[in-house]
Amino acid sequence: MELSPVALVMLGLLLAAWTFGAVWLVLAAQSRARHARTARSTARRLTRMIDDSPAIPLLVRSDGKIEGPERLAAWLGLAKLPGYLSELDGGEAGGLEADDLDQLRDAVRKTQKTAAPFSMVATPRGSGKSLAIRGHLADPVIAPNGAALLWWFDFSESQGELARLRSETARAKTDFAALVGLIEAAPTPMWFRGPDMKLRLVNSAYVEAVGSESAEDCVKNQVELIEVVDGLSAAQVARQAADKDLPVERIVQATVGTQRRTLRVSDLPLGKEGVAGYAIDIEEMEEQAREFRAFREAQRSIIDQLSVGVAQFDADRVLTFANQPFQRIFAMPPAARLDPLKFDRFLDTAREAGRLPEVRDFPVWRRELGGWFTAGEASEDAWTLSDGTHLRIVAQPLPDGGLFMVAEDRSEQLALSAGRDTLLRTRTATFDSLFESLAVFAPDGRMQLWNRRFPEIWGLPEEWFDEHPRIESLLERIGSRLARPGQREAIGEVVRAATLDRKQRGGRVQLSNGRTLEFAGVPLPDGNGLLTVLDVTDSKKAEDALRERNTALEEADAVKTRFLANMSYEFRTPLTSIGGFAELLQTGVAGQLSDQGQEYVAAILASVGRLSAQIESVLDLTQSEAGLLPIATEETDLLTFVTQIVREREDAIEDKSLTLDLRGDRSAGTIMADIRQLKRAIGNLLDNAIKAAPTGGRILVALSRRKQGVRIVVSDNGPGMKPSELARALDGYRMGADGKPESRRGGLGLPLARQLIEAHGGRLELQSEKGSGTTATIVLP
Template sequence: MEFSPTTLALIGVVLGGWTLAALAAIYLASRATGQARDMRTGLKRMQRMLDESPALPLLVRSDGRIEASARLAGWFGLDRMPTYLSELAEGESGLTHQQVETLQKNVRRTQKTAAPFRMMITPRGSSRSLSLRGHLADPQVSPGGAALVWVFDFSDSESELARLRAEAKRAQGDFAALVGLLEAAPMPMWFRTEQGKIRLVNSAYVAAVGARDAEEVVAEQIELIEPVNGLGAAQVAREAGQQRQPIERMVTSTINGQRRALRVSDLPLGEEGIAGYAIDVEDMEELARSFKAFRTAQRNMLDKLSAGVAQFDSNRQLIFANRPFQRSFGISFEQMRERPSFNRWLDIARDQNRVPQVRDFPAWRTEREEWFTSNETNEESWTLPNGTHLRIFAQPDPDGGLLLLAEDRTEQLKLSASQDTLLRTRTATFDSLFESIAVFRPDGRLQLWNRRFMADWDLEEEFLDQHPRIDDLLTHIQKSLREGEEAGQIGDVVRAATLDRSQGVGRVSLSDGRILEFAGVPLPDGNGLLTVLDITDAQKAEEALRARNAALVEADAMKTRFLANMSYEFRTPLTSMRGFAELLETGLGGELTEDGMAYLRAILDSVEQVENVLDLSQSEAGMLPLVKESIVLEPFLQAIIDSRREKIDARGIRLELRTGEEETRIRGDERRLARAIGHILDNAINALPDGGRILVKLLARGDGVRIVISDDGMGMDALQLARALDGLMVSADGKTVERRVNYGLPLAKRIVEAHGGRLEVMSEEGQGTAALIDIA
């Protein structure tokens, strides 16, 4: 079949149109396919972004059906997402019934009122925290009033918030506790700003400054610490803040009216401010002062001890040594200042030969170092090369130091040896004594005795070696006594000496005729000494002496009667002789020649000498007659001096009489007192060389008077003065005595004593003599 060209043209046009249409369809299809592919890619991207986003959508339709991703089901703790909202609470996982009811209620309200809501849920058995934010869904998303709920997972944020809340709560509690601690602190505490202004104080600070409350302290900026050297507390705090370092100082401040020592610290706290506190260390300072005073007193006391004392500290350095210790070990002052170590001290002592000589000194020194770590006191005896014996005590201290005591026992050892020698000497001395001796202990047991004791009482040595008691001893002694009951006297004396600590004596007669006298003496050591003496011969001699004494007494009575009778017989003619001689001296019997006057003066001197002898004899026998009358001393003394004026002027002697302004009187025998004072004055005149000086001084005393007669002569020694006062002179053979020619001083002494007074003569060779007469 043949087609026309038109037909072919039409066919061609149709085919062309179809081709074009096919090409257009292909193009459009290809474009739609690309758009669909792009859309699917975008949907996948969006789905992926939703799956990775912290918020997932939950679409709740009006009939309760829900649409959500499987990831959200995992957030809810479910294996898959259920169909309805109420099914979220079914099973052991997922939401709780209360959470689902609250969610349903919020969803219905949103679907009805389009009001959004928010809520927080935590699925059961999960630590995930979910935040739900719901609102009405867009009609394009879901028509018909569906609710779109966005679920956010903020578990990490919630944990962080919980941690922060816990930390904040803990910080708040710590702050409250810190504030309470500050308030309860007994020490003043404060807080300042960076500018040094007080911002916070505690109650102790308020009480210390005497304010009403903390607000007053902050408002008025009341400072506790006084300025020191013009630098106030705020300035010191600012300096601590600027240096970013704590500043601590010791100051004194007035607290409750008392000056107290405070240790003040300012602590910078960065940009927050500066904290400070003050610790009252007054008690510690007082304790430190007391300890220092105690240590000083202790070391002063240790310096006075005879034993050497040294202290080593925990570093084993010598920190103290008293003077005996330094002398014992030859430590100089410079070495003490260097504080030598323990080893160095031993080396110094070794150089001075003050330690024992040992073969291995380093090993010996190492052993002594163990004293520091020992748990007990170590004691050693050191024998030094020079013969000194030291007793060493090493006491370790709890702080690691060492207290060392060195006691020099050389003298004690010598005394011990001397004591042993003395004991031997005592035993030998006891055995050589003429009298018998026994020593009894306080319990009455015999301790010591000599051989004479054993012989006197006829005792056996074996018996005494048993140290018998006094009762057993008396049983043996009783056999030797003439009367056995006298043995009790010995026991009483021994008991009195040992127990009563009193002396006792007694006498017993033995059966062989001997007479023993015994005495008990308490000894200082608590023992009693019994001494026994054989007085047989002495008793016989005593009886003879009694007979002779009776004869002497009778002879003394005869002498007294003789003096009483012969005194009158002698004085009557002596008085007559003196009277007639004085009349002849005045020329009543005619003028005498020069030889006659010499004889007359000799007669008067003899009469005076005889009267002196009579007065002295009567005074020694206590029979000197005194005629007491009132005597005015000033003219009385002047008359005595005037009677010797010729002799005084002839020898050029200067005599001075000094009396008081008031009249002085005494009662006495004027004639005999004149004789006594005249004798003393004559002795002074005779003892002076020509041109000498005599001073007679009258002194009134409360209970009488004192007459002083002094001269500047040659004086006498003690022996010459004693003989002059006694009126006796030892003969040339040294065995007998002879009377002195001059009885002046003995007679003057007797006369003064007969008046109830006292004569005292003081003399020194080359210095003169002074006689002091005290009369009441």
Template sequence: MELSPTAIALIGLILAAWTLGAAAIILRSSRKLRRLDALRTSVRRMSKLLDEAPAVPLLVRADGRVEAPEKLAGWLGLDKKPQYLSELAGGQGKGLSPEQLEQLSDAIKATQKSAAPFRMAITPPGSKRSLALRGSLADPAVSPGGSAQVWIFDFSESEAELSELREEATRAKGDFAALVGLIEAAPMPMWFRGPDARLRLVNRAYVEAVDAEDAEQVVSKQIELIEEIDGLGPAQIAQQAAQQGLAAERIVPATTHGQRRSYRVSDLPLGSEGVAGYAIDIEEMEQQAREFRAFREAQRAMLDQLSLGVAQFDASQKLVFANKPFLRQFDLSFGAITDALPFDRFLSDAREKRRTPEVRDFPAWRAEHLAWFGTRDTQEEAWPLPGGVHLRIVAQPMPDGGLVLIAEDRTEQLALSATRDTLLRTRTATLDSLFEALAVFAPDGSLQLWNRSFAGTWGLDEDELDSHPSADQLLKLIAPNLARPARAKVIGEIIRAATLDRQEKGGRIELADGRTLEFAGVPLPDGNGLLTVLDITDSQKAENALRERNIALEEADAVKARFLANMSYEFRTPLTSIGGFAELIQSGAAGEVSDQLKEYTDAILESVGRLTEQVENVLDLSQSEAGLLPLNLERVELLPFVTEVVRSREKAILDGGLSLDLRGNAGGSIEADKRQLGRAIGNLLDNAIGATGEGGKILVDIARGKSGARIVISDNGSGMENEELSRALDGMRAKEDGSLERRQGLGIPLARQLVEAHGGTLTLQSEKGAGTTAMIRLP
């Protein structure tokens, strides 16, 4: 058995106290010894008799055989001399009792093993004789082989008492010397105080702890190791311990070798002799205790952050810790920990709060769970609670006899599992209902999942897919159904790209039956690859038809462009002739021109001009749509340019009774074709003039910024609705009777085309009854 430093120190101090007491007894007996000095001569004469004092030797060998005189049998009331140690108990009131024999046997065995001496006193049953036994390891000269030598003294005679006193005094001196050596060599500071509580003896560890030169210096200067506590010095505390007759123990700080350390100090009263003391350095223990407390607090703080409920019960089945999730799960207050709630009470309270499963025999169920403390195996149970809550309970026995209880709320997990199952069934049903054929391949290329359309699309038997073939095996089954069997490797490359390379690729392939399939490989987040297959035979036919129709439309558009070009040329020639003849008539070359004839020729010239403009608009519009409109770009100062365009409409503005507000800053310029851009702005102005009644107002705002130029033309005329606005962009507007008529001809569509030809945009905003705003943005 290992003894702690404290226990060793206590034993040493008790032996010291005993030795000091023995020394006191010897001193008190010195007077008797002085009286016996006169008998010294008689004692010498009786030395022979002292050698034959009433003591019986007993030699016990390692095998249990004994050697003893016949006198021992007489003392023990035995019929014959014992040969073995077990024969010392003769039975029927003779010899030693079984208990005494067992005690003696244990002491002898301990001496034989450790060479430790022993003492004991016994009185044989039925005898008034008191025997003292002193055992030790026999000298090898007497009996080799680990024998034990036991001296048995008869305390019935006074000479035996004197001999025992002398022996005990001698032994006390030896023990005292050994104890002094032990104290001096002790690694802990030890000291002895007299009745006046002053230091009288200190060991080497004490001297080193207070950095003194030697023990004499410590005693002479009364150098204390321990500091005052609450105004009481160490001498005062020792004196109080002596007065009360009780040991005083405390933990105090002290400075040794320049370091602040913690000591457990004990003061042990030794009666009237004084007080012994010792100090054990427990700084490492305190540090470990602080670290353990910090670790435990950190561990419990960490457990509070878990979603799992954790509780700890000690060996007495009382609650010593529970984290916040556990308290919440079982509706416990923090007082349950401070009150050390018993485990059986915890189960009962949990049942009342409907936190345990519904069982028929709750006392038996509780007793079964109390048995968890006596098992070594981990216990695990599922607790379905009322209200749909499901707990997973794990009970982990601890080495100290306690139990750690872990409660995991699996309600959401089970709900998610049920949802997952539902989703899997829904996924399967969804995949099977898709028109598109799908298949999922694992990273190793094996077929994992497919829908009903997959086998039919590739012309395969569903039984061939039930074995989850690899991609290579699947391609061998598909190849005969292809128009070109060698193209099957393309499908393998797509599958490999989706599963291994994690790349999305696609392709098309034709089957032997004339169908066309479009397929693609898509990498999935779980590492698998998805192969999607779609029968595009019908869409391919439709695409071919649309392509042919597009070619026909392009040819028709080209015919239209050529027609418009020819038409505008054919129109210009007669219009030029009509205009020329009208001007000749108006100039009087054909005779005198009357007022009525002049009015007719003016109407002819106006119509010719309008028709010429429309023909040019049609030609420019067709060229713009074809991307063939020529532009003669030059640097144009924006404000003078727009002012000139506005002034060209001055007569129409005045005739309509309108007012016009032109705003803008000088200095802004852009790259533009003056003729084409002027036509676009002029068409928008014409549209605003035509849509605004008498007294109306037209605003033209010009701005130049970092992103480009902006020209806004707005009016407060009749305005248009959304549908009418979209039609205006196509050059049409609705009459009151619902029919469509031209609104300023092709002005707005042509203006949009001309602006877009300059890289700009034209936007229109209009509100019925409020007016229209056109905004041109140019780079």
């Protein structure tokens, strides 16, 4: 098949187009490859430049995640860069301080929200570096969704050097400006002489004083203000000051303007630089002094007529003037007019007269008051004296170093305001210190006051209460915390009743966490209503437990009462019968007994007596511990009463050949006591002393009257007791580990004696030492 020329041409054009397209694609691919290599090279250069740059970037995303080079971690003293901004505080390991980190996070959040740039300075923990931080919103190309880009700069060295240079420059400028301004603006003539003692600089006051046209004219013509005195010119006097390197001060007459005036001239050597001088017009000072003295006299004349107390102290802190009210307020002695008091002595005199407030450390307080003389401004203080006087003290330091003191008696003016302030402070302190939760509501339902416990007990944030919410908002917030949300209406009704109906109501609610709250609304005199809330969860549980325990104790007490009543009868009845039958046998009712039988009957009667005494002691001791022992008091003479107790034991004392010393007289007086019970108590103590004393030993019984009452001492020289034995002897019935009663010295005599004495409102004191005897002291009211 043959192709036509046109087809061949078309085929050639198509092949040429394909060739051209292939070439174009190859060239385009090579161009993109070159651009890619260039981009990679540029990226590497930029990365290297960033790594070597003095600033380090840090990208903070909207979720707090951070991205940055590890070099920043080294600047912050961290082992590695954390993943989130909040982790830059590494604690002891380094990182930013907590305050700096909080400031940085606030600034980053503000930048992410408002796109506002910021800058700040931070110092890593434990490092002396100063890091400058500049942040702005990151470009969306870098990080979308509102990320912040932070640049960190280490400018520690430059910051220190810059601060030092700035400080030196500012100080130099300030000193130079102050010096030039001081010299030029000084109201007194001032000048400066060079090493050749010629004038080099004069101020405006000097030019005006010599009547020259300008300072340059004075320097050019060497116009002197001070005339030649005693053959010495001003330059020669300045030379003497420079040679001696000592300031020279003299008083001379000079013509100032058109007037002849007295000047105090001073020449001050300045080393090799020259001599500076100045002249002070004493004439004006003298005139001002005369005017001041006249003013002071007029002022004191007026002050003496005032009703407030006014006093003036001079530079030496000596009282130079005090008007009559001041002398009356501080009770100053008449001798103070002739012998003026110093400030410290004045305070001592006023303190002795009770005209100063009570302070804990008076010398320190007195030194603090002495600071009034050197204070830069007036000081005001309020003094409350011991007699209730309120003084308003104003201390005005004077230019001459003295003090102007004003004392105003404001007792009447402050009575109402002090009462009101005290009431407000008391109310605030009471609110905050109470265990209850308190809130005050206005009649419109808006919360006015509350204490710290109120937000805590409802679990609400304290910041929410700063808006003074209404009762409806409060009920809405606490509804979800109640076990039954409908109970919030009861709280609102209580507040409404207290504020509008002026009635007091209360109630109780239970929270969802199981706590029980008791609340009450109380109307206040100012029209507001007080809502009190108290957590009674623990008290409710304790109340239930106490109620159960009380029921058990009442049952136990009833059982004990019945037991004592039964035992009193059950013990005494058979024992009385045994004693009665033994007495009948002894009298021969059942026939004459042999001598051995008589001995047996006598032994039975003695045992019955001892057993009766022991049973009576046990019952009395048990009744005393239970609080059921009856005490019938009557008045009795103490000496006669104790003497009778001693005489009843004459046989036992003579059997052991004891010496009993009874000390006392009628001064012991009388006492109110149950004769039977107190006789048993003292008799038990005396029986123990007789039993403990050795044969031929000594017993002391002493009676005395004291301010607190009557004192009875029973002492023996027996073997004594150890502390453990003494403690065991004073115990009542005490069971051992084996379930049997523990043995004690003296049986139940000492515990019973102590119970009987305490039943009379007294006390028993025992002192005993092993090998030295025992002393029992009875103190009765």
